[in-house]
Amino acid sequence: RGSRKGAAQMCMSCHGTGMQVRMHQLVPGMVQQVSTVCHSCQGQGQRISHKDRCKSCVGRKIMRQKKVLEVHIDKGMRDGQKIVFHGEGDQEPGIEPGDIIIVLDQREHSTFTRKGEDLVMSIELQLVEALCGFKKPVQTMDNRTLLITSNPGELIKPGDTKCVVNEGMPMYRRPFEKGRLIINFT
Known part of the structure; x- marks a missing residue:
């Protein structure tokens, strides 16, 4: 056999299988077969001479490497x-x-709950506000302030809801379209 520099040769200890099988006699007439990983080639089935081994992986053909993966989370x-x-x-x-x-x-967010593309929140009103009208500022998730109002004489009952269109979550793959902001009054 000719040998090239840097070429791997079949391991003769395990005959290229990566496993060594040994027979061990327990008592006359009874033997035990033991399979272990070959120590010469570390289970690879090939041996590379010490002078030809890669300095980085030492002949294991695997290098540990840290890699940073950038994850883009799309709106919605x-x-x-x-x-x-x-x-x-x-x-x-x-x-x-x-x-x-x-x-x-x-x-989870302290103010908003997500229901698909809609955002749901609760506003607590005093009796005077429910009967005579109110103006309540609401801080959005993108740090804008919305002014939620009701007109004087408009009666707000417990459990009533008000929807603000295009103030919910952005829709996936359509970031300029948004769901609704649904406000439950208590």
């Missing part, structure tokens, strides 16, 4: 929605690399 994405990075998982020679899957976990 929902709780539990998945973002997949194909082929960015662990890699090994001869094995197709896996995927990295990121699952979005939506945090």
